[in-house]
Amino acid sequence: MRKTNIKELAKILNFSVATVSKALRDSHEISEQTKKKVLEAAKEFNYTPNPYASSLRRKRSKxxxxxxxxxxxxxxxxxxxxxxxxxxxxxxxxxxxxxxxxxxxxxxxxxxxxxxxxxxxxxxxxxxxxxxxxxxxxxxxxxxxxxxxxxxxxxxxxxxxTNDYECGFNSARLLLERGCQNIRFFSVSSDLAICSKRAEGFLAALAEAGLPNENAICYFSANDTHTHEHIKEVIANRGTVDGIVASVERLAIQTYLACHELGVQIPDELKVVAFSTVETAPILNPSLTTITQPxxxxxxxxxxxxxxxxxxxxxxxxxxxxxxxxxxxxxxxxxxxxxx
Amino acid sequence: MRKTNIKELAKILNFSVATVSKALRDSHEISEQTKKKVLEAAKEFNYTPNPYASSLRRKRSKxxxxxxxxxxxxxxxxxxxxxxxxxxxxxxxxxxxxxxxxxxxxxxxxxxxxxxxxxxxxxxxxxxxxxxxxxxxxxxxxxxxxxxxxxxxxxxxxxxxTNDYECGFNSARLLLERGCQNIRFFSVSSDLAICSKRAEGFLAALAEAGLPNENAICYFSANDTHTHEHIKEVIANRGTVDGIVASVERLAIQTYLACHELGVQIPDELKVVAFSTVETAPILNPSLTTITQPxxxxxxxxxxxxxxxxxxxxxxxxxxxxxxxxxxxxxxxxxxxxxx
Incomplete structure (x- = not known):
């Protein structure tokens, strides 16, 4: 059914547009009888108030x-x-x-x-x-x-x-406790506070263990359409790297996919922790250790x-x-x- | 910086609101000199046209x-x-x-x-x-x-x-070809065309193989907050059921999680196919056979x-x-x- 506009509605009712408008806004200037007529006609002739107009009036978009x-x-x-x-x-x-x-x-x-x-x-x-x-x-x-x-x-x-610094620290410490000696942090940005705080915590754990931190942070731009290839390269040429903390879910999944394609065994050859809420963490091969954010x-x-x-x-x-x-x-x- | 409205802008310029409005709309009634003044003042005094109003005018929300x-x-x-x-x-x-x-x-x-x-x-x-x-x-x-x-x-x-009927058919046929004899289709709705067409195809493959189809379709309402428990019950009490087609990704993941918790081995005890585009399919334990939708x-x-x-x-x-x-x-x- 076609919509009626307020002018047409006024014409049908033989009222002025102002009267119809006031009736629709439940103005005290208008009699109850008129309001009832207007509301009934609005329903009958499929009139919906334009919310752009009513937003201007009410200044509320809900x-x-x-x-x-x-x-x-x-x-x-x-x-x-x-x-x-x-x-x-x-x-x-x-x-x-x-x-x-x-x-x-x-x-x-x-x-x-x-x-x-x-x-x-x-x-x-x-x-x-x-x-x-x-x-x-x-x-x-x-x-x-x-x-x-x-x-x-x-x-x-x-x-x-969330407590990003602390989680970065704990993720590195877990890897060190599990025997890793050369770990990396996969980040999407040096500007994002969540990434830089997680990285700071990660580096603090390295410092506490007396380990060097050069090249410990690897960046994979979020807009890099070749992240998968780049991660695969890093994993293939990882040398003595034996542990990775992925700062976002996507980088963890790409790390798994890369290891899978290259035949690198997790956790034997490379241990992985990820900041992730992914529901499939327990059913991945192998199941994924996560920093689960609320x-x-x-x-x-x-x-x-x-x-x-x-x-x-x-x-x-x-x-x-x-x-x-x-x-x-x-x-x-x-x-x-x-x-x- | 506070925003200026059109009335204030008109006052500042000592023009009428109508003139300012026409100038902003690039009306031919207004001189180029006036338009320039208005545009400069709009910028200087932080005037942004209200798009509710301009939507009313243009009837385009973009x-x-x-x-x-x-x-x-x-x-x-x-x-x-x-x-x-x-x-x-x-x-x-x-x-x-x-x-x-x-x-x-x-x-x-x-x-x-x-x-x-x-x-x-x-x-x-x-x-x-x-x-x-x-x-x-x-x-x-x-x-x-x-x-x-x-x-x-x-x-x-x-x-x-997508070609739902055909995919339902092919998913059932794959399970039968791999030796399954008693298979089920996990659906979220009997009303949704995508589910009912996939189920129809599934049932056609059973019929072609001369297998019975009673109870072959299991429903798990999308708003069931206990889907995980219900799927776990179905898997635990599956009797001779040896294959499952999950019509949506969520049901496949819940099936995996249930099998994982119950110690049911996929694919030895139960084979699984899912309608899914999940990126983790190759790295799940075991990797998941999918009908990958475009x-x-x-x-x-x-x-x-x-x-x-x-x-x-x-x-x-x-x-x-x-x-x-x-x-x-x-x-x-x-x-x-x-x-x-």
Whole structure:
């Protein structure tokens, strides 16, 4: 059935457009009888108010935006579930924008949020994002913004993250305890706080053990379409390297695929730990030792803070991020034969 | 920096709001000199046109919506990449709505699309969706809609799918050829066309082999929060069942996790084939035989058709869906010892 617009509806009813509009907004200027007529006709003739127009009037879109780099990583799909669990309770829609690790796309999405389309923003930045001027603009215009996981240290906004430094430290220490002597950290970015903090913790564990740290951090750009080939090269030419910490899920899976293709045995020839929430960790060959991030909880907490801000309430913001700790789950990929 | 609105901008310039508005729209009524002044002041005083207002004027949101059940399934994250590859070229934003397999949420998202917020819709319906009245409304109002993967047979709109019946048939035949004698099909819905067509093909292969088909189809509702326990029960009490076809990725992973916990050996005690695009298939324990769907291509083709429709062009619509075939990749989960 074709939609009727407000002019046509007014004509059908023989009322002015202003009267119909006021009746639809439940104005006290209009009699109950007129309101009833208008509502009945709106239903009968398939009139839906245009929310662009009503957003202008109400200045509320009942929508929040989530900008994140990708959904193929399990972390983000679980975080979205956490966000949606709160938004649904509040009767809000969630719009998801994927930046595909591209800073220019992220900027354009953030710009889009300035226009009144959304009432608040949850963001996890791309691995290319080095400065936050685009996000600062939103904050200057009083649009609530909350970071989750991938934050920008230079921007003063609420942040929900995990204990990245500590986890980086623990992952390296586990490998050293299992007998590794020459370990590497696979990173996607030197700029992303989550990666640099994990790397810092990793290096601190090396220093504590009195081991050298030159070349200990290997970078694989998130936009490198040849990551698989590059990881395969690194594994093939690994020399004495006997342990790897993968800072994101994708790099762990690529490491496994490379070892599989090259016939390199995990854990006998190479031990692997990954920052990952991948559900298949226990059924991989061999099962994968993970730093399991509380992805759902991170999303849920970030959304909780966002709604608190959107409702104009104070949630007790300090410069310190909210930290929800990850859990190290050891599986076969780091165990020695006797421990397997 | 605070944003300026059009009234304030007009005041600053000492022009009428109408003049400023016309200048910003590049109207021929306004002199070049005035336009230049207005544009310079807009920049200087941080004026951004409100896109709700300009959407009303232009009736173009430069945005398409994608409604789909979840992103944890690799199929959908790859399909989104395919969609985005086209949308980016066209300079469109993609808004992603997750229905979480909930029909009421899907209805509310579709309703949201009626309001002019988006110029077109790509949809893959929930496993609960039995009728398409909500989608028919959009079509009646001339909003372009294209189905991908999970379509509704009753709705006359373009559809991009894979060869589900044939793949169901081939998956059963593979298991029978590998010596299975009592096989089951794990489905999420009897209503979803993709599931019922895959099941039909599966049953046809049983019939061709002269095998009984009672109880051959097992249902695990998509909203069952205890799927893992239920699959574990089915595997534990499987009796003589020696082969399983999982119609979606999630059920395959749950089957593996259940076998792992129960100590059931794949493929010796139970062979498994899955409809899945999961990247980890080769590194699972054992590697997983898959019907690999062309997820990226399905998304890309559906988006191509949507833009053709949005541009008012004819793409040669017939009632027949566009079919992009899947590929069966055999790995260890269906092989006998000698073949391993």
């Amino acid at each position: 929508t929040i935006a989530v900008i994140l780099p990708e959904v193929a990583d399990n972390f983000f799909s679980l975080a979205i579930n956490g966000i949606q669990s709160i938004a649904e309770k509040k009767g809000y829609h969630v719009l998801i924008y994927l930046s595909h690790e591209n800073f220019v796309i992220e900027q354009s999405f953030v710009e889009d949020c300035r226009s009144g389309r959304v009432d608040g923003l949850l963001i996890s930045v791309t691995s290319e994002t080095q400065n936050g001027a685009h996000i600062q603009k939103l904050l200057d215009e009083k649009l609530p913004v909350v970071f989750f996981d991938r934050e920008l240290e230079s921007i003063a906004a609420p942040k929900v993250i 992805a759902f909880e991170i999303g849920k907490n970030a959304a909780d803070i966002l709604f608190t801000l959107m409702e104009g309430k104070d949630y007790g913001y300090t410069k310190k991020p909210v930290i929800i700790p990850s859990v190290l789950v050891e599986r076969k990929s780091t165990q020695n034969k006797t421990g397997a | 945005t398409i919506a994608v409604i789909l059940p979840e992103v944890a399934d690799n199929f959908f994250s790859l399909a989104i990449n395919g969609i985005q590859s086209i949308a980016e070229k066209k300079g469109y934003h993609v808004l992603i709505y997750l229905s979480h397999e909930n029909f009421v949420i899907e209805q509310s998202f579709v309703e949201d699309c009626r309001s002019g917020r988006v110029d077109g819709l790509l949809i893959s319906v929930t496993s609960e969706t039995q009728n398409g009245a909500h989608i028919q409304k959009l079509l009646d109002e001339k909003l372009p809609v294209v189905f991908f993967d999970r379509e509704l047979e009753s709705i006359a709109a373009p559809k991009v799918i 997820a990226f291509e399905i998304g890309k083709n559906a988006a191509d058709i949507l833009f053709t429709l949005m541009e008012g062009k004819d793409y040669g619509y017939t009632k027949k869906p566009v079919i992009i075939p899947s590929v069966l990749v055999e790995r260890k989960s269906t092989q006998n010892k000698t073949g391993a």
